[in-house]
Amino acid sequence: MQRSLFNNFNQKSKNRGLAAGGATALVTIMALTSSAAAQDQSGATALKPLTISSGQGAEEKRDSETVTAKSSAGASKIKTPLIETPRSVSVVTRKELEQRGAQDIIEAVRYSAGVTTGAYGFDPRFDQVFIRGYSATTIGDYKDGLRQPYINYGTFRTEPYTLERVEVIKGPVSVLYGAGSPAGIVNKISKLPTEETIREVGVLYGTEDRLQGMFDFGGPVSEENDEFYYRLVGLARKGETNFDIGDDRYLIQPGLTWKPDDSTTFTIYGLAQADETDANVGAVTDPSGKVHELRASDPDYDFQKVRQQQIGYQFEHEFDGGITFRQNLRYSHLDLRARYLGIYSWTGTVAHRGASSIRDEMNVFQVDNQLEAKFDTGPAAHAMLFGLDYTNLTSSFGFGMDSVATPAYDFDIANPTYGVSGPTPDYNFSQAEADLRQVGIYALDQIELDRWRFTLGGRQTWVEQDRDTRLVAFGTSSSERVDKNAFSVQAGALYLFDNGIAPFASYATSFEPVTNRSATGTILDPMEGEQFELGVKYQPPGSDILLSAVAYQTIEANKPILINPLLGTYRSLGEVTSRGLELEARAAITDQLDLIAAYTYNHAEITGGSNLGNTPAVTPEHVATLWANYTFAEDTPASGLSLGAGVRYLSETYKDTANATGKNDEAFYLDAAASYDFGAIDRKYEGLTAQVNVRNIGNEKPVICNEGFCYLSQGRNVTASLKYRW
Structure with missing residues (x-):
């Protein structure tokens, strides 16, 4: 009974x-x-x-305590069990982020199927992420369901410590999010106020001379009032990384939730963040083509300073009759200032260098309105979403450079010394004002019919981009406008068996207007993409195990390729087709053992335009990762100890799209972690945890060359942290 x-x-x-x-x-x-x-x-x-x-709070709390997330809203904007979602999604939970000690978004996602990193070597300026062979670095960067836009040079950066989870939605998602690439998106979910009391402080020290302090506080504002909850996350970091590349960061992220009843939630949040790293992290390539383990710029001269602020709110109200309204609004500001040295010419072993400067400023307003309706039509249960979103971006950009090399910046690779100083060039080469406006209307229906799950969605998007450019050095100016109206579709079907097996198929399209100019001055055609997926998921009922196998074909047309960096001219690559297979396992096998495994086979080929039959640059055919973490039981002598180990493999890649200059070597990395809970010694130490993470134990540092530019890979990196939770 x-x-x-x-x-x-x-x-x-x-x-x-x-x-x-x-x-x-x-x-x-x-x-x-x-x-x-x-x-x-x-x-x-x-x-x-x-x-x-x-409730959402209970579910997210459960997900943060395991490496296997049960649900996500990233693929449909409706929170849905992953086993019932008819497309490929990888979720990196808070527990996984902590186990692997992720220090940036690259480290956070690189154990996920379909994801590759390191296409530009070690580059802490940007979160360089590729999905299924296509770049998601600028077009696929999302936080809390809203895009963190890119238009000139600078990008918004996200600190993993401020996040609850990271979701990788693979393939086109233009139906829900508008203009984007066929790669998919990386959606980062912030730590927001919770009903549970949270108190955490910590310190971290690591390679090279890296010192960091952080805190995370949250919970009810007062014991007498259960309507208001708060969250306050902060971090301060000072230090260098490998190759004397700076990585300083200071941030504060507050949040306040008002929940007057079970039907209404209003959360306001903010972020103030200041970053400083280096602007040119490229390696020295001498006239013979040899790449040296030397920085082309000077660490003492070089800097890239970014200031970013965000403020927004999330509102949700559930009406009677299964109707829910949500509004997600955010305003963001970014200000970037950078300078660096670049090699102009050579005399013997001496590189003659000149200075360059960059400024970039963005102001972004975004709002996403959603109306969700739940109803039945005969035996079918519907969760239908209607949405209207709007984005308005304004920006200002400037670039300057020395017209000739400066003798004071000469660099002899036979006797390398660093420590030069000098003035910052004016923005004397080019200046630009660029704006973007996007409006989208979308609808998506999730249907449950017995054991079938269907998803069907469509969207109409209107995008306007304006760019006014002055080439100061040439005394010319130009104005460009791109208007693009596009309709995107998304469809999927899944059958859920009693035993937890769920085969599925999906189809989706994408588009992305571009403002890049050809050599003749005309605007290039918009990028377009489509993807077919066929796969199966398996989740044993009641378990924290999720397995998936997915075969896909993704096509991207009209990707711009830079052909003249000084004039800023591009050409369309044509069409790139990626066909592949992904295998992924995220499993809490026992209370002590967690396992994360992924393998990706991706055959990328240029199928249209020039270089037919070639493989795009820095696109590996095979990527494999494995992470295991074991926590000793309480009744054992090693109680309180947790050990983790990981393996990462990337096959060789071509150095350029022409496939004419050889290949980058395959790479094999080993990672490890160890943590200890001092509460195992005495309950008075409960909540005090020490952790050590070692990335790239073997200190492998392959050189990565990408379309004529070569970069150094990060060597061994070690961090040790001490946290106290109470």
Whole structure:
């Protein structure tokens, strides 16, 4: 009787969309208990209340305590179990981020299937991420469901310590998010206020002379008032990384949630962040073509300073009748100032260098309005989403450079010395004002029909981009406008068997207007993409194990390729087709053992335009990763100790799209981690944890060349941290 009662409740919950993670649902059912305490004085068996919470806060808290997330809203903007989502999604939970000690977004996602990093060597200026062979660095950068736009040079940076999770949605998602690449998106979910009290402080020290302090506080504003919750996350970091590349950061991220009742939630949040790294991290390539383990710029002269601020809110209200309205709004500002040295010419072993400067400023306003309706049509249960979003971006850009090399900046590779100083050039080469406006109307229907799950969506997007450019050095100016209207589609089907096996198929399209000019001065055609997926997922019922195998074909047309850096002219690459296979496992096999494994086979080929049949630059055919973490049980002598180890492999890649200058070597890396909970020694130390992470144990530093520019790879990197939670 118990089983039939629970199954009946569970099936009705699914039919009404509760399994898809709609508004908070609190259900109390009565369960039988055989304990003596549950019987009244007459000996009759009493019913004990059993409370089941399917609210978002409880679900996200559960996900943060395992390496296997159960649900995501990234692929449909409706929180849906991953096993019921008919497309490929990888979720990096808070627990995985902490186990691997991720110090940036690159480290956060590089154990996910379909993801490759390091196409530009070690480059902490940007979060360089490729998905299925296509770049998601600038076009696929999202936070809390809103894009962090790019238009000139600078990008918004995200600190992993401020995040609850990172979601990688693979393939086109233009139906939900508008203009974008066929790669997909990396959606970073911020730490927001929770009903649970959070208190954490920590310090970290690492390679090279890297010192960091951080804190995370949250919970109810007061014990007497259960309507307001807060979160305050902060971090300060000072130090160098490999090759004397700076990586300083200071940030504060506050948040406040007002929840007057179970149907309404309003969260306001902010971010103030200051970063400083270097602007030119390229290696020295001498006239013979040999790449030296030397910086082309000077660490003492070089800098890239970025100041970014964000403020926004998330509002949700559930009406009677299964109608929910959500609004996600954010304003962002970015200010970048950079300077660096570059090699102009050679005399013997002496490189003659000149200075360059960059400024970039962006102001971005975004709002996404969503109306979700849950209803039945006969045996089919629908969760239908209607949306209207708007983005307005304004920017100002300037670039300057020395007209001739400066003798004071000469660099002899036979006797390399660093430590030069000098003035910053004016923005005397080019200046630009660029704006972007995007409006989108979209609809998506998630349908449950018995064990079938269907997704069908469409979107109409209007994009306008304006750019006014002055080539100061040449005394010319130009104005460009790109207007693009596009319709995008997304469809998927999945069948959920009782045993947890779920085969699925999906199709999606994307587009991205560009303002890049050809050598004749005309605007290049917009980039377009489409993807077919066929796969199967497996999640044993009741387990924290999720396995997936996916075959895909992704096509991207009209990608711009830089042909003249000084004049800023491009050409369309034509068409690139990637066909591949992804295998991924995220599993909490036991309470002690976590396992994350991924393998990607990606055959990328230029199928249109010039260089037909070639492989795009820095696109590996094979990528494999494996991470395992074991925590010793409480009743063992090693109680409190946790050990982790990881392996990463990338096959060789071509150095350029012409496939004419050889290949970059394959790379093999080993990572390790160890942490210790001092509460195992004495309960008075509960919450005090020490952790050591070693990345690239073997100190492998392959040189990566990409379309004529070569970069150094990061060597061994070690961090040690001490955290206290109470």
